[in-house]
Amino acid sequence: MLTRHGVRPLGATDLDAFLALASRDPVVNVFTDYRARTTNLEPRWLGGEMWGRFDGGEMVAACHVGANLVPVQATAEDARAFAERALTRGRTVSTIVGPHDAVQVFWNGVAAGWGKPRELRWNQPHLEIRGTPLVAPDPGVRRTTRTDMDELYPACVAMYTEEVGISPEYGGGAELYRARVTQLMNRGWSFARFDEGRLVFKAEVACATPYAAQIQGVWVPPDRRGEGLATAGMAAVVELVRREVAPIVSLYVNNWNDSARRTYAKVGFVETARFATVMF
Known part of the structure; x- marks a missing residue:
């Protein structure tokens, strides 16, 4: 059942739609993609929930809510919707992490109700390599x-x-x-x-x-x-x-x-x- 702003918890029947969403940026979304594949989106295996946001029946964004809260393909509007839902249940996560803009909007939405964080780390470069390293590898590793x-x-x-x-x-x-x-x-x-x-x-x-x-x-x-x-x-x-x-x-x-x-x-x-x- 959809809640306000089209957000609801996902389940096993949503797995294909979620994987399609994550595949729009499969490297940035590797953590949530991995979690979905290994848990089948079952809450007992997730140790929490995966939320989806829907527009016209299509999943447009998601949010992993376990020990880590991680937005997936979330625009500013999506992040605000997830923040509003999060405020209804209180903070259960130890970390909010993910793409900078979505995390910042989400945090702005929950900061007043979730208490003072231990540390804020903004602008962390996300890096990737797709080919052979530029230096010789250590054969002892x-x-x-x-x-x-x-x-x-x-x-x-x-x-x-x-x-x-x-x-x-x-x-x-x-x-x-x-x-x-x-x-x-x-x-x-x-x-x-x-x-x-x-x-x-x-x-x-x-x-x-x-x-x-x-x-x-x-x-x-x-x-x-x-x-x-x-x-x-x-x-x-x-x-x-x-x-x-x-x-x-x-x-x-x-x-x-x-x-x-x-x-x-x-x-x-x-x-x-x-x-x-x-x-x-």
């Missing part, structure tokens, strides 16, 4: 295995804490976070390079579809930065992912992270959109 966990897990915690500003183990989250690290490893989506048994570079595929894969968690220990490990490591990850996971590799980066942006540019990533993130 490989998929991680369970025998790597003693090195890998602390590195993942350190990366997350540095990037997000709070440990993933905060508030008793260690078990869930370890399960997530293990899940990515088991999927073959966790990559690292080791130097005499010590992890010196890592990165993961966060999500993937037949069209694209999104990279997360790129990290080098502070005392090994500036050696080119991330550049050669990312070139290796791009080659592995393009060959075995998806043809296009994407990620988004903080605008102020000049060293990371230089690294990705050297590898051959180019900016194709701008993201924004609101963190609670």
